[in-house]
Amino acid sequence: MIIDLHGHIGNINVAPFWAADANQLDTALDQCNVDWLCVSSAKSIMYDVHEGNADLAASLQNSRRLLGYVVANPVFPDSISDLQLLREPKFVGVKIHPDYHGYDIGARGVRRFLDEVADATPLILSHVSCMPGTGFAAAEKVAEYAGRHPRTNFILAHLAGIYQNPLYPYFPNLEGLQRVAAMGLDNVYVDTAHHLMYVYPGVMDQAVSIMGADRLVFGTDMPLQGPAQSRFAIEIIQSLPIPQADRDKILFGNARKLLGKKIPQ
Amino acid sequence: MKTLKDNFWLWGQNAGTHHACYPELPGINQMEPTEGAAYLGIPNCCRVVMLDKPAPPFDDDAQKLSGFRQVVWSAIGAGGVERNNNDQSDLDEVLRQAERHPNVTGAVLDDFFPSVEGFDTSGKRARHSIRSIETMQRKLHEFPPRRLDLWLVWYSYQLEFAVQDYVDLCDVVTLWTWKGSDLDRLDENIERMAELTPGKRRLAGCYLWNYGERTELTRQQMDSQLASYRRWLNEGVLEGVVFCSNCVADCGLEAAEITRQWIQEVGSQHVPHAAYSGAETPLLTS
Numbered sequence: 001m002i003i004d005l006h007g008h009i010g011n012i013n014v015a016p017f018w019a020a021d022a023n024q025l026d027t028a029l030d031q032c033n034v035d036w037l038c039v040s041s042a043k044s045i046m047y048d049v050h051e052g053n054a055d056l057a058a059s060l061q062n063s064r065r066l067l068g069y070v071v072a073n074p075v076f077p078d079s080i081s082d083l084q085l086l087r088e089p090k091f092v093g094v095k096i097h098p099d100y101h102g103y104d105i106g107a108r109g110v111r112r113f114l115d116e117v118a119d120a121t122p123l124i125l126s127h128v129s130c131m132p133g134t135g136f137a138a139a140e141k142v143a144e145y146a147g148r149h150p151r152t153n154f155i156l157a158h159l160a161g162i163y164q165n166p167l168y169p170y171f172p173n174l175e176g177l178q179r180v181a182a183m184g185l186d187n188v189y190v191d192t193a194h195h196l197m198y199v200y201p202g203v204m205d206q207a208v209s210i211m212g213a214d215r216l217v218f219g220t221d222m223p224l225q226g227p228a229q230s231r232f233a234i235e236i237i238q239s240l241p242i243p244q245a246d247r248d249k250i251l252f253g254n255a256r257k258l259l260g261k262k263i264p265q
Numbered sequence: 266m267k268t269l270k271d272n273f274w275l276w277g278q279n280a281g282t283h284h285a286c287y288p289e290l291p292g293i294n295q296m297e298p299t300e301g302a303a304y305l306g307i308p309n310c311c312r313v314v315m316l317d318k319p320a321p322p323f324d325d326d327a328q329k330l331s332g333f334r335q336v337v338w339s340a341i342g343a344g345g346v347e348r349n350n351n352d353q354s355d356l357d358e359v360l361r362q363a364e365r366h367p368n369v370t371g372a373v374l375d376d377f378f379p380s381v382e383g384f385d386t387s388g389k390r391a392r393h394s395i396r397s398i399e400t401m402q403r404k405l406h407e408f409p410p411r412r413l414d415l416w417l418v419w420y421s422y423q424l425e426f427a428v429q430d431y432v433d434l435c436d437v438v439t440l441w442t443w444k445g446s447d448l449d450r451l452d453e454n455i456e457r458m459a460e461l462t463p464g465k466r467r468l469a470g471c472y473l474w475n476y477g478e479r480t481e482l483t484r485q486q487m488d489s490q491l492a493s494y495r496r497w498l499n500e501g502v503l504e505g506v507v508f509c510s511n512c513v514a515d516c517g518l519e520a521a522e523i524t525r526q527w528i529q530e531v532g533s534q535h536v537p538h539a540a541y542s543g544a545e546t547p548l549l550t551s
Contacts, residue, residue: 017281017293031517170329199303200332226295228515232304 002234003036003255003263004029006125006157006193006219009059009066010042010052018042020223022059022066029065031227032234035252036065036263039222040095040125044071049079060090067262069095069125074103074113083120092262093123093153098136100127105141118149123258130158130194132170137161139176139190146188153187153258155217156180158194159207172196172203177210189254191219195229198236205240213246217254269498270532271334272505274309274468275302278343282315283512286345289479292516299329301511305521306528309335311416311507313375314342314355321358327366337371337416338362340401341392344376352397360408371414371437372405374398378423378431381443381477395430402434418470421447421454429461438462439507441470444477448486451493459502468505469494473513473520487523499537 011019019042020028029037044052049071056068068091073079085091094117096105103110105126118124126142129135139160146154160176172194180188190211197204207216218237220230237250245253256263277298284290298310310333312326319326323338330336338359341349349355356372363369376382378391391398398415405413414436421442432438440458442448458467471490475482497503514521 017284017295170331195297195300199299224295226293226515228304228517229296229300 001036001252001256002034003038003218003252003259004034004220004222004230005038005155005217005255005258006191007037007039007222008042008045008224009039009056012042012046012224018224022063025222026063026065028222028227028230032230034230034234036067036255036259037222038067038069038092038125038259040069040071044073045095045097045100049073049076050082053079053082053085057085057088057091060088066090067092067259069093070121071095071097072113072117073097073101074110075101077113080113080116083117086121089262092259093125094121095125095127097127099129099131099134102136104136105145111145114145115149118152121152122260123153123155125155125157125191128156128158128161130161132162139173140179140183143180143183143185143188147183147185150185150187153189155189155191155219155258157191157219158221159192159197159203160190162194162196170196172200174203174206174210177207181210181212181215189215189217189258191217192233192237192250193219193221193225195225198229198232204236208240208242208246208250213242213249214254216250217258218251267536268532269495269534269536270306270308270528272309272468272498272536273307273528273532274311274335274337274505274507275305275307275511276470276507276509277301277310277312277330278315278510278512279318280512282318283474283510284516285316287474287476287479290474290513290516291518294512294514294516296511296515297329298511299332301514302333304514305508305525306532307508309333309337311337311339311373313339313373314346317342317346317348321355323355323358323362324365327362327369331366331368333368335370336366336368337373337414338369339375340372340415341374341377344380344382350392352393354393354397354401356401356404360404360413363408363413364410367410369413371416372401373416373418373439374435375418377418378420378426378428380420381422390426390428391431395434398431398434414466419458421450424454424457424461432461435465437466437468439468439470441509442472442490445472445475445480445482445486446478448490451490455493455497455502466504467502468507469497469503470507470509471524472509473518473524481518482520484519484523487520491524491527495531501537
């Protein structure tokens, strides 16, 4: 079994090659032998929170392998009402995206909103700043916030992001990963959704060595990454010099724990 | 000792550009050059402007390429980049990147001679005058930090064109078979290229899709051309192979998977012949 905890449905950045509806995602999952994909609505992240969440709810009804995150945006506080979707069986948690939504996760007003979100959901997938020049959601800042909500599990996306270094922005932020690991938070996981996990040799080895297999989960950002990239990412994890049981934790074991009964045992 | 893989190059172009020009291509292309190279297992990159992308300055893209052992930037871009016809070029920008990035080892002239695709060469023998290429060569060779090489794309159907004066100015010649059906004469064409390029570094260009006939390359065509390249590499006639491209590495082509597997199988084989004369550069810049 393989569970991808980080995907999207809809059209990202209006780019034709970053678009997928439920059927296209199902086809892509076939092509990379992934069993389950947890998605949030691209429309919710980029354009209209309510409309995107509603679209996702409709799409999930017709899909056997997609599960959903409700997107919540403190800039539009009304979006808190969408958390009622968490009562539906195929919604597994909440996605937050400080960089695209334009808020600092440490701001006081934002905290009040996010506290309400964290109290309402067992799982939050948080974007971590992984694009040059973005920094509202540094890995340690998200982890620090997670530490305030020990009963909610947090997935920090994009392998702790990239160095926000204007001269050399295209390197994995392993130092951020170290700072997150040093916090020793039981409710914090890190996903693999960044192409740097396979572009540079040894990145995943170091990630495992820093975080441990118990704290890493598989994610791809599909359809930002397609089936070929997903297969490649799986290969990289399958070739890690660690016991198969640890590879399985990254590919599905930890995710199954996080999703509980949402995934048939 | 060098391995075959040390001399493999990716023809790196912006994701989506091939699909934009060849809608017959299947699937979707999302892999950028760094991803495509990692996927195929290729350590070097020819970074080539296509559909005017990337446009100078190349800073952003050059940073992304810092993990490659060697990078050769296009000097004039692919045939459709008409802003660089008539002796205009991106060479000064390439040299600026070479100052910043020690893994930049040259510049390549893509789609340089009149093409079956009909790119505008205005009835000339080439997109640039011979004087322009002489100037380019001098700038590359006299680049203060280190000598840089001038590369050339030469299609097999152009081998008998009257362009020897241009070829003589280039340090590295890459031979490309535009039509899959012409792969039947691949060995003959490599021999001819070798005759026409004594003392030069030679690489084969390996397409992963049959652009000239707008269809997939068959398994037989792929197996056959890869076997030929391996033989010529072993004999020292070829120094390396350039694989085209990240733009078709992830769209579901069988040829891409055949190539990836072939690179895994033969890549670690030691180069038995002293053909390799490329620059020695570190894996990562510091």
